[in-house]
Amino acid sequence: MPLAASVLIDGPSELVFDYAIPDHLKILPGCRVRIPLRNREATGTVLRVQEVAQTEFDLRYLTSLVDPEPLITPALLKLAEWITSYYGTPLEQVIRSIIPASIRGEKTSAKIRKAAILAKTPTESDLAQLAKRAKRQHQIITLLSIAAKPIPITELGGASTSSSIKTLTEKGWVKVINLEVRRDPDANETFLPTDPLTLNEEQGEAYKTISKSLHSENPKPILLHGITGSGKTEVYLQATRTALKLGKNVIILVPEISLAPQTVQRFKARFHDLTDQIAILHSNLSQGERFDEWHRIRAGKARIVIGARSAIFAPVKDPGLIIVDEEHEPAYKQENPPKYHARDLAVVRCNLEKCTVVLGSATPSLETFQNTQLKKYQMVKMNERADGASLPLTRVVDMRIEAKKHKGRDAIISDILRSSVEKRIEANEQVIIFLNRRGFARSLQCPPCGHVIECNHCAIPLTYHRGDERLVCHVCGFQSIVPRLCPNCQDPAIRFQGYGTEKAETILRKVFPSAKIARLDTDTTRRKNTLRDTLRDFRAKKINILLGTQMIAKGLDFPNVTLVGVLNADLSLYAPDFRAGERTFQLLTQVAGRSGRGKMAGEVIIQTSTPHSPSIQFARHHDFDGFVAQELNIRQQFQYPPFTHLALLLARSSHERRAEFTLQTLHRKLAEDLPDNVILGDPIPSPLTKSHSQFRFQLLMRGPNARVLSHHLNKILRATPTPEDVIVTADLDAYDLG
Ligand SMILES: [Zn+2]
Ligand SMILES: [Zn+2]
Numbered sequence: 001m002p003l004a005a006s007v008l009i010d011g012p013s014e015l016v017f018d019y020a021i022p023d024h025l026k027i028l029p030g031c032r033v034r035i036p037l038r039n040r041e042a043t044g045t046v047l048r049v050q051e052v053a054q055t056e057f058d059l060r061y062l063t064s065l066v067d068p069e070p071l072i073t074p075a076l077l078k079l080a081e082w083i084t085s086y087y088g089t090p091l092e093q094v095i096r097s098i099i100p101a102s103i104r105g106e107k108t109s110a111k112i113r114k115a116a117i118l119a120k121t122p123t124e125s126d127l128a129q130l131a132k133r134a135k136r137q138h139q140i141i142t143l144l145s146i147a148a149k150p151i152p153i154t155e156l157g158g159a160s161t162s163s164s165i166k167t168l169t170e171k172g173w174v175k176v177i178n179l180e181v182r183r184d185p186d187a188n189e190t191f192l193p194t195d196p197l198t199l200n201e202e203q204g205e206a207y208k209t210i211s212k213s214l215h216s217e218n219p220k221p222i223l224l225h226g227i228t229g230s231g232k233t234e235v236y237l238q239a240t241r242t243a244l245k246l247g248k249n250v251i252i253l254v255p256e257i258s259l260a261p262q263t264v265q266r267f268k269a270r271f272h273d274l275t276d277q278i279a280i281l282h283s284n285l286s287q288g289e290r291f292d293e294w295h296r297i298r299a300g301k302a303r304i305v306i307g308a309r310s311a312i313f314a315p316v317k318d319p320g321l322i323i324v325d326e327e328h329e330p331a332y333k334q335e336n337p338p339k340y341h342a343r344d345l346a347v348v349r350c351n352l353e354k355c356t357v358v359l360g361s362a363t364p365s366l367e368t369f370q371n372t373q374l375k376k377y378q379m380v381k382m383n384e385r386a387d388g389a390s391l392p393l394t395r396v397v398d399m400r401i402e403a404k405k406h407k408g409r410d411a412i413i414s415d416i417l418r419s420s421v422e423k424r425i426e427a428n429e430q431v432i433i434f435l436n437r438r439g440f441a442r443s444l445q446c447p448p449c450g451h452v453i454e455c456n457h458c459a460i461p462l463t464y465h466r467g468d469e470r471l472v473c474h475v476c477g478f479q480s481i482v483p484r485l486c487p488n489c490q491d492p493a494i495r496f497q498g499y500g501t502e503k504a505e506t507i508l509r510k511v512f513p514s515a516k517i518a519r520l521d522t523d524t525t526r527r528k529n530t531l532r533d534t535l536r537d538f539r540a541k542k543i544n545i546l547l548g549t550q551m552i553a554k555g556l557d558f559p560n561v562t563l564v565g566v567l568n569a570d571l572s573l574y575a576p577d578f579r580a581g582e583r584t585f586q587l588l589t590q591v592a593g594r595s596g597r598g599k600m601a602g603e604v605i606i607q608t609s610t611p612h613s614p615s616i617q618f619a620r621h622h623d624f625d626g627f628v629a630q631e632l633n634i635r636q637q638f639q640y641p642p643f644t645h646l647a648l649l650l651a652r653s654s655h656e657r658r659a660e661f662t663l664q665t666l667h668r669k670l671a672e673d674l675p676d677n678v679i680l681g682d683p684i685p686s687p688l689t690k691s692h693s694q695f696r697f698q699l700l701m702r703g704p705n706a707r708v709l710s711h712h713l714n715k716i717l718r719a720t721p722t723p724e725d726v727i728v729t730a731d732l733d734a735y736d737l738g
Contacts, residue, residue, distance in 0.1 A: 001051040003027070004059055007035055007044040014090045016047065019062040027062070030070030030077050032104070034063040045072065045095050066106065069298075071099050073315055075353045082348055086707065087732050088714035089338035097338060098313040102287040103294050110295070111288060115150035115179035116140070116165055119172055136164045141173060150179050182296070183288040185280050191265065193272035196241075197234050202226075202382040209380045210239040213356040214246060214320060221347050221377040223327075223368055224360040227622070228593025231386030232360045233263070236323050237270050239358070240304060244274075248320020248355070249303045253342055255329035257282045257308050258531055258551065263325070264306050271304065281307035281314055309334060309342035312349065319355050322346045327359035327368055328586055330735040339731045343368075362593060363586040366635065369628055370642040392564070392595040392602030394620040399568075399609045403447040412507045417565045417605045425515055425544050429562040429600065433508065433547045434591045435501050436572040443574040444471070444482070444494055450609035451488035452574045453480075459638055463576045463687045474576050474737065475700055477682025504567055505547055512545065520548035553591040559598025564591055569608040569616055576687055577737050578640045581615040585627050588619035639679065641733070645706035647713055648734035649699050650686065653726040656695040660685075662726045663697040669716045670701070678703035678712065687737075694727075706732060 002020060005027050009015040019035050021027045031046045043066060052059070072080070072095070080094045102108040122130075122141055130138040140156060153165060153176070168174040199207055206224055213219040226232045240250045254263050260282055268275045279293040279302035296302040298315040305314040309332050312322075324332070324343045332342040343359060350357040359368055359377075372379040385391070395416070402411035424431050443461035444453045453462050455473035462471035462480065471480045486494040501521045508517055518534050525531045531551070538546050539558060546552060566588060573584040588606060596602015608616055618627035636643050649666065653659035663683040671680055679702045686696035703709045710732050722728050 001053065003049055004052045005031075005033070005046045005062060006048045006050070007033060007062065008047050008092055008095065009035070009037060009042050009044040010092065011042075012090075012092070014092055018052070018059055020052075020059040021049070022061050025062070025065060027065070028070045029074060030072035032066035032071050032099075034066060036060050036063060045092075046070075047077070047091075071103060071298075071315070073317060075349065076313060076315065078352050079313075079345065079349055082352075083338050083340055083345070086710060087338050087340060088710045088717075088730065094338050097310065097334075100290055100294060100310075102291045108287045108291045110292070111181045111183055112178050113152040113154065113181045114176055115152045116144060116156065116168075116174050116176055117150040118144045119175045121145065122173070134164070134167075136160055137168055137173075140164055140168065144174065150177060152179060152181060183286065183292045185285055185289045185293070186264065186268070189265075189268075191268040191272060191275060194266075194269045196238055196270070197231075199234065199238070200231070200384065200386060202384055203231050203235050203386065206235045206380045206382060207238050209378065210235070210321075210356060210358055211242050214239070214243055214248070216356075218354060219350070219356045221350065221357045221359060221371070223364055223372050223377050223379045224358050224382070225364055225379055225624075226360065226362060226382030227385065227391065228362045228590065229385040229387070229389065229391075229597055230362070230382035232325070232382070233266055234386065235382075236325070236358070236360070237266065239321060239323075240267070240271075243321040243356075244303060246320060247318075249300075249316045249318060250305070250321045250323070251311060251314055251316060251319055251346075252304070252306045252323045253311055253325065253332070253346065254306065254308060255326045255331040256551075257284050259326075260306060260308065261532070262556075267304060267306060274304070277302050278304045278306065279314075281305060281311040283308065283310070312342045312345045319349070319353055321355060322350055322357045324357065324359045326361055328361045328363055328365040330583075333733075333735045335736065337729070339734075341733055341735075344733070363589045363624065366582060366628065366631060367642045370632070389596060389599075390601065391622050392592055392604045394592055394604040394606065394622075396611045396616060396620055397605060397607045398611045399607050400448060400450050402607075403609075412504060412567060413511055413565075414605075414607055417607065418511060420563055420603065420605060421512060421515075421545065421565065424563045425512070427562075428541075430538070430541065430543070430558065430560045431545045431563045431565065432552060432558075432561055432591070432594050433504070433545055433565045433567060434549075434553060434587075435504050435547070435567040436550055436569075436587060443576060445570060445574060445609060446486035446489060446491055446494040447609060448491045448493055449486060449489040450570075450611075451486055451494075452570075452610070453483070453487070458578070459634060460578055460580070461574045461576050465685060465689065472684055474684055474687055474698070475578070475681055477684045477699075501547060501549060508545060508547060515544040516542065517545045517547060518543045520546065520551050522549070522551075525551070550587060553587055553594070556594055557597055558594065560600075561594055561598075562596060562600050562602050564595040564602070564604045566591060566604070566606045569606050570610060573608075573610070573613060573615055578635070578638070579735070581613075581631055581634075584615040585619050585631075588616065589622070589624075592619065592622075639702060644679075644702040644704055645709055645732065646734055647701045647709050648731040648737060649701070649713065649728070650696060650731070651698070651722075651726055651728045652691075652694040652696045653723070654694055655723075655725060658723050658726050659695050660697050662722050662728065663699060666716060666720055666728070667699055669720055670712070675703065675708050675712050677705075678709060700737070 004018045006018050083094045084091045243250050254260050279297050324346050327343045334340050346357050371377040397414045397416050402414045421431050455478050458475040469482050485492050505519045537543050592604040595604050651659045651663040667683045681700040683699045686698045713730050
């Protein structure tokens with residue numbers, strides 16, 4: 001019977017049409033093809049190939065293949081379908097994010113250079129003759145015979161190269177060929193080889209568990225819960241070697257590009273015999289570099305892929321091991337549609353391809369931890385630092401007392417932190433000062449007593465809206481007026497909290513006039529290479545104090561850092577987000593982990609106006625189990641993830657009323673036949689009320705079943721036309737709550 005292909009046409013209309021396959025074309029699912037569409041030519045992706053009865057055979061023929069081979073592996077095609085059904089994102093859009101633009105488009109291609117290669121081996125006397133009569137030709141022949149491989153003509157350098165090559169070609173010494181040149185993102189880097197380290201007992205156990213899983217037919221996801229400095233990367237490296245020996249390929253995900261070079265460095269140094277087989281995928285690559293790396297992966301030339309979240313779509317055939325480092329990081333969540341979570345996709349992909357997934361973290365997310373409790377995942381723990389060092393001593397400073405001492409002035413640096421910094425600098429040691437500016441939340445806190453005003457129904461801080469002087473709960477919509485006195489201590493000093501890294505830098509420079517201070521945040525790192533250069537200077541001890549946001553909280557390993565100061569732990573703690581406690585615990589644990597990684601003992605000083613808050617106390621005592629136990633309790637009580645799934649619906653527009661009205665309409669329709677157990681919040685202004693000249697309104701839905709939530713939401717969204725100037729977006733398993 002003849003064959004037909006179902007083709008998803010490129011573009012927003014989500015059209016799927018069947019086309020007959022001409023005999024001379026080999027079409028497989030995942031192939032990119034050109035097809036006739038009405039009276040023009042279009043491109044699309046083949047979803048399925050099936051036999052059709054001769055009688056139905058009045059289909060149009062597809063025209064040609066864009067690429068000779070499928071761009072999407074069968075497993076990735078299944079993953080794309082999973083994303084569509086789970087998040088409700090149209091398949092065409094999903095496929096667009098799986099195949100990068102530089103691969104889909106026909107503008108980028110392999111880089112071809114004319115290269116010279118020896119056509120016959122010169123004898124001693126040939127060379128001697130050439131050396132006498134034609135110096136340049138002799139030079140070129142010598143270079144080519146030393147290299148014993150083709151050399152691009154542009155790289156031969158020197159004068160009169162092209163005429164010399166021409167003569168040599170005519171004489172039959174040299175052949176000119178087309179050579180594909182790789183655009184290597186690390187072309188200018190060198191990697192000093194390293195040998196495997198001896199694993200300690202805990203690392204050995206972790207390695208054994210992963211190795212056993214690599215040999216298993218149906219592996220279960222593994223949570224590698226190892227404290228900061230416990231040597232997780234060494235376990236990853238050795239597990240990767242084992243996977244390669246078994247003939248399998250490996251994907252390593254890191255949460256942020258800034259961490260990629262460090263990981264790439266360690267892998268290239270360890271796999272110095274195989275550096276050609278390591279590919280890098282992240283958004284900082286040029287189109288050409290991405291094109292080359294992607295095709296090296298698909299051709300099976302690169303067997304280790306390191307990248308940020310989108311590397312979960314690397315076209316690796318037969319992956320055996322996928323490692324998600326720092327699995328708790330919100331950076332794994334994609335902010336634009338499809339709003340997937342790369343860690344969750346790693347688990348799905350491993351399930352589809354029967355491969356091992358390792359989720360590594362010192363502070364696992366509650367979602368992942370809960371899955372170990374439900375026995376869906378296995379867990380291995382590493383409770384010791386690999387080099388036997390002890391965790392830093394952590395002190396908590398009560399800023400309410402500092403506020404009294406300094407009579408209402410903003411106390412930014414406590415006396416204890418100031419004298420500790422002075423001591424460390426004198427001893428030639430280094431200091432990291434951390435300020436989480438992302439928690440810019442307009443929550444109200446009373447400086448004298450530390451009290452924060454929360455919603456009674458949702459246990460999250462109310463958000464201050466300046467426009468109408470109201471406090472709003474952005475989970476349920478509860479509203480209240482702004483109190484003039486603190487409800488707890490009746491002090492009128494209550495106000496919204498916060499200062500940024502810029503102000504902190506000014507103060508630090510005043511307090512420590514002779515110290516060398518550098519600041520790292522999204523403002524200072526806008527310039528290319530600032531991050532890399534600053535970290536290099538810090539490593540070279542040219543900087544005494546490094547001040548920064550969460551950018552410096554994780555993964556960095558500086559043995560000379562003996563003090564970490566956290567300026568205002570309350571900033572992240574009282575963000576209007578049910579995950580605020582978890583984020584604070586994670587941030588404090590991660591940032592504390594930067595201290596005392598070398599031979600010298602480390603110290604951490606946390607400044608807060610709520611010193612008894614559980615997140616701070618558990619972080620201070622490095623007590624993950626204690627923290628999770630109490631946090632899971634709260635989550636269950638108020639029905640937050642991991643006990644429910646959560647969807648955020650956002651409407652934004654430059655017309656305030658139209659955005660609000662659209663969301664109210666959607667709210668009414670969502671409420672009409674709300675599935676059982678789904679909690680629907682009221683539409684409210686987003687905490688970020690206005691952004692990019694657009695007014696933002698949002699509502700939250702929660703329910704035990706993600707698909708029920710997603711289907712109901714997408715059904716209503718499809719059935720409800722919205723005004724042209726209002727943009728409505730849905731985010732399932734949202735992390736950024738506005
Ligand atoms: Zn509430
Ligand atoms: Zn008070």
